[in-house]
Amino acid sequence: MAKVLMKGNEAIAESGIRAGGLCYFCYPITPQSEVAEYLSRRMPEVGGAFLQGESEVAVSNMLYGAAGAGVRCWTTSSSPGISLMMEALSYIAAAELPCVIVNIVRAGPGLGGILPSQGDYRQAVKGGGHGDYRCLVYAPSSVQEAVDLMPLAFDRADRYRNPVLIIGDGMIGQMMEPVEFREQEFPSLPEKNWATDGCKGRKPNVVNSLYLNPVEEEQLNRKLGEKYARMERDEVMFEEFNTGKPYRALFVAYGTTARICKTAIKKLAEEGIDVALLRPITLFPFPSERLNELAEPAEFLLSVEMSMGQMLEDIRLATCCRKPVHFYGRQGGLVPSPEEVADEVKRLLGSAKGDR
Amino acid sequence: MQTEAVFAGFGGQGVMLAGMVLAETGMNLGREVVWLPSYGPEMRGGTANCTVIIADEPIASPIVLHPRDIVAMNRPSLEKFCGLMRPGGYVVVNKSLIAVDPDRDDVRVVNVEANRIAIEAGSAKSANMVILGAYVGATGVVPYEALVETAQTVLKKKPKLIPVNLKCLEQGFELGKQARAD
Amino acid sequence: MQTIFKRPEALAVQPTHYCPGCTHGIAHRLIAEAIDELGLRERTVGIAPVGCSVLAFNYFNFDFQQASHGRAPAVATGIKRGRPDLVVFTYQGDGDLASIGMAEIIHAANRGEKFTVVFINNAIYGMTGGQMAPTTMPGQVTSTSPFGRKTDDVGFPIRMCELLSSLRTPAFIERVSLSSPKHIIRARKAILKAFRYQSEGRGFSFVECLSTCPTNWGVTPLKALEWLEEHMMPYYPVQNFKDFEPATPEGGKDAD
Numbered sequence: 001m002a003k004v005l006m007k008g009n010e011a012i013a014e015s016g017i018r019a020g021g022l023c024y025f026c027y028p029i030t031p032q033s034e035v036a037e038y039l040s041r042r043m044p045e046v047g048g049a050f051l052q053g054e055s056e057v058a059v060s061n062m063l064y065g066a067a068g069a070g071v072r073c074w075t076t077s078s079s080p081g082i083s084l085m086m087e088a089l090s091y092i093a094a095a096e097l098p099c100v101i102v103n104i105v106r107a108g109p110g111l112g113g114i115l116p117s118q119g120d121y122r123q124a125v126k127g128g129g130h131g132d133y134r135c136l137v138y139a140p141s142s143v144q145e146a147v148d149l150m151p152l153a154f155d156r157a158d159r160y161r162n163p164v165l166i167i168g169d170g171m172i173g174q175m176m177e178p179v180e181f182r183e184q185e186f187p188s189l190p191e192k193n194w195a196t197d198g199c200k201g202r203k204p205n206v207v208n209s210l211y212l213n214p215v216e217e218e219q220l221n222r223k224l225g226e227k228y229a230r231m232e233r234d235e236v237m238f239e240e241f242n243t244g245k246p247y248r249a250l251f252v253a254y255g256t257t258a259r260i261c262k263t264a265i266k267k268l269a270e271e272g273i274d275v276a277l278l279r280p281i282t283l284f285p286f287p288s289e290r291l292n293e294l295a296e297p298a299e300f301l302l303s304v305e306m307s308m309g310q311m312l313e314d315i316r317l318a319t320c321c322r323k324p325v326h327f328y329g330r331q332g333g334l335v336p337s338p339e340e341v342a343d344e345v346k347r348l349l350g351s352a353k354g355d356r
Numbered sequence: 357m358q359t360e361a362v363f364a365g366f367g368g369q370g371v372m373l374a375g376m377v378l379a380e381t382g383m384n385l386g387r388e389v390v391w392l393p394s395y396g397p398e399m400r401g402g403t404a405n406c407t408v409i410i411a412d413e414p415i416a417s418p419i420v421l422h423p424r425d426i427v428a429m430n431r432p433s434l435e436k437f438c439g440l441m442r443p444g445g446y447v448v449v450n451k452s453l454i455a456v457d458p459d460r461d462d463v464r465v466v467n468v469e470a471n472r473i474a475i476e477a478g479s480a481k482s483a484n485m486v487i488l489g490a491y492v493g494a495t496g497v498v499p500y501e502a503l504v505e506t507a508q509t510v511l512k513k514k515p516k517l518i519p520v521n522l523k524c525l526e527q528g529f530e531l532g533k534q535a536r537a538d
Numbered sequence: 539m540q541t542i543f544k545r546p547e548a549l550a551v552q553p554t555h556y557c558p559g560c561t562h563g564i565a566h567r568l569i570a571e572a573i574d575e576l577g578l579r580e581r582t583v584g585i586a587p588v589g590c591s592v593l594a595f596n597y598f599n600f601d602f603q604q605a606s607h608g609r610a611p612a613v614a615t616g617i618k619r620g621r622p623d624l625v626v627f628t629y630q631g632d633g634d635l636a637s638i639g640m641a642e643i644i645h646a647a648n649r650g651e652k653f654t655v656v657f658i659n660n661a662i663y664g665m666t667g668g669q670m671a672p673t674t675m676p677g678q679v680t681s682t683s684p685f686g687r688k689t690d691d692v693g694f695p696i697r698m699c700e701l702l703s704s705l706r707t708p709a710f711i712e713r714v715s716l717s718s719p720k721h722i723i724r725a726r727k728a729i730l731k732a733f734r735y736q737s738e739g740r741g742f743s744f745v746e747c748l749s750t751c752p753t754n755w756g757v758t759p760l761k762a763l764e765w766l767e768e769h770m771m772p773y774y775p776v777q778n779f780k781d782f783e784p785a786t787p788e789g790g791k792d793a794d
């Protein structure tokens with residue numbers, strides 16, 4: 001198929017449809033309303049369901065309902081809207097329902113601003129809602145990757161019976177890049193014999209997250225824990241850049257900031273400074289193992305984020321602080337430039353010398 | 357090889373579309389492209405701009421602090437971006453609306469009366485195509501034929517507008533080419 | 539020399555960010571005039587919603603809080619219950635009040651919270667770029683109802699005044715229009731009365747202002763006013779729905 005030039009938000013919308021996400025609920029919020037606008041036109045063409053709900057609280061519970069009835073369903077929103085979905089997300093995870101939630105993150109906290117940010121890392125990766133649950137979290141860094149991750153997200157949601165988050169930032173949503181909608185093959189999925197889709201010929205099914213018996217609740221928690229452990233074993237995805245030759249420092253960055261680091265790496269190479277990059281594609285599970293290996297030859301690690309340093313904590317945990325882990329970031333909707341990031345590396349290399 | 361151009365002007369001057377046509381042309385030629393709009397509070401009625409990157413290798417950062425080229429449709433845009441561009445780049449200035457000259461002597465200036473040319477060609481709204489033509493004429497960043505082909509497909513749904521827009525593209529292109537030769 | 543027109547003291551000296559021809563500005567002025575007339579400025583607290591009027595705190599010259607989307611009535615309840623001596627009002631759009639904030643507005647009204655609500659019904663989501671609102675007219679094209687609002691799919695527009703007047707507690711409910719000088723004078727009176735009732739300690743007061751959004755309706759400001767009168771006013775009758783004293787502790791008067 002020929003490539004088409006598409007805005008991230010519209011490409012995500014189209015890819016969601018092609019991945020079989022024919023049931024979509026939404027509530028408008030910048031910078032991702034184009035997904036809803038695109039689908040309001042496109043869904044009728046493919047016979048899918050499009051509904052603008054009265055709030056994100058409602059939308060997330062519509063997902064609970066549709067997913068519980070065995071329907072491939074999804075939504076897109078941005079930070080304040082995602083916060084309102086946290087209660088339902090906890091219920092969805094507890095009831096082990098598959099759905100996909102895309103967060104085109106904007107600057108916060110509070111109403112914040114509408115410009116790009118990565119301030120929702122912790123909310124996405126560590127929970128956000130109450131209780132002991134996790135979501136599989138993907139972080140695309142290009143429009144093409146966002147397109148490619150949609151079918152994977154739906155497949156993994158069904159396979160694990162778990163909510164899957166895709167987090168991009170305003171830039172991924174608003175930027176146009178050439179994309180190709182490639183067919184992806186997945187092994188067949190188990191039948192949704194748990195869904196509440198009519199009990200003809202079977203015992204009634206119940207979708208529920210209430211366990212008053214502590215032993216049963218513990219069993220659920222353990223079962224979920226095992227599922228998350230399987231994700232950590234099987235689902236880790238990352239990209240390496242410039243790791244094939246010796247390097248002095250290692251960037252760790254995801255999404256848009258990873259691309260900025262790549263340009264910074266090229267600029268630094270021109271000055272004879274070799275730096276590499278590890279770009280997590282899954283934020284949970286975090287690529288801890290590979291990070292440890294790549295950290296080994298580096299003098300230090302530098303986490304570059306559009307936040308005050310949230311992934312930073314996971315990098316420190318993964319490497320057990322065996323190497324210095326530094327942070328460089330911009331906040332509030334400002335995006336670090338490759339020049340700033342390169343300068344930070346030079347500054348750190350300089351001061352490291354001074355320390356000796 | 358990578359070129360970056362910022363197309364900037366008032367909302368409604370068609371700078372976003374001009375940038376899109378350029379990006380799409382690059383894509384049709386099999387090159388890597390990014391089109392990044394400014395979005396935010398300024399969207400409402402104010403200024404608009406987009407960055408178009410065309411490259412031979414995958415494009416890393418979509419954010420460019422110092423673009424090579426600037427296409428300015430109005431004075432605030434020229435003033436905002438001219439200081440940022442790299443030495444040796446092209447700045448295309450819409451002389452119909454910008455009375456001043458760029459205050460730099462290390463960049464190549466292409467002056468185009470985009471609004472006048474567009475009005476004379478019969479469509480005041482097509483000043484964006486004049487300036488796009490001039491940019492391509494001056495920089496040669498994509499072949500002219502490819503640009504025309506893309507413009508035709510983009511305007512496919514409004515066939516009546518094709519001839520006047522192509523005329524605008526062409527006149528801009530000729531002016532740009534001359535400026536390059538000068 | 540006689541002054542016949544001046545900026546109300548309750549209005550800040552500050553140009554607004556509203557689009558040309560938007561009626562948000564008129565509503566702001568009417569509120570400021572009412573507050574000045576009643577001498578309430580120094581004990582008034584406004585609640586800004588999430589919507590085009592999110593920056594309303596810049597345009598008024600008294601205290602303000604900014605609430606999360608739809609929750610202004612809960613925020614106002616908090617203030618009023620904690621400090622009954624303050625004069626409190628929320629200023630909310632139709633997305634904010636009639637969609638995401640439906641629960642908060644109904645419960646605040648039903649409890650008879652003693653604050654004032656100025657509800658701006660422009661039949662669309664302005665701030666986010668023209669998506670469908672619960673108040674969008676049947677057949678009206680918006681960016682999320684590209685084929686026009688289909689009532690068999692998403693129902694008919696919600697009439698908030700009618701809905702709230704089915705509750706017994708509210709003290710004052712009126713719908714006005716900002717479409718012409720004649721209507722604006724009526725709107726001014728309604729807003730004044732709502733604030734007067736509040737300052738007299740009567741119950742919940744609610745004024746719905748039929749408004750325009752020329753930008754997202756995609757028409758000129760003048761055409762927008764015509765469209766409001768032709769399409770919205772027949773469906774949203776401009777009238778008083780409720781105007782009475784609240785029930786006294788003894789059970790008292792009950793106007794149902």
Ligand SMILES: Cc1ncc(C[n+]2csc(CCOP(=O)(O)OP(=O)(O)O)c2C)c(N)n1
Pocket residue numbers: 027028029030056080081084111588589590591607630631632633634635658660662663664665666671751
């Ligand atoms: C929780 C949450 N969801 C969505 C949004 C995005 N949002 C901002 S304003 C708005 C609606 C504005 O429409 P309306 O209330 O009708 O006011 P208007 O802009 O028309 O004055 C929405 C949905 C948000 N800020 N927070």
Ligand code: SF4
Pocket residue numbers: 555556557559560561562590660664665750751752753754
């Ligand atoms: S978008 Fe609509 S409601 Fe918002 S300021 Fe403009 S005209 Fe007014």
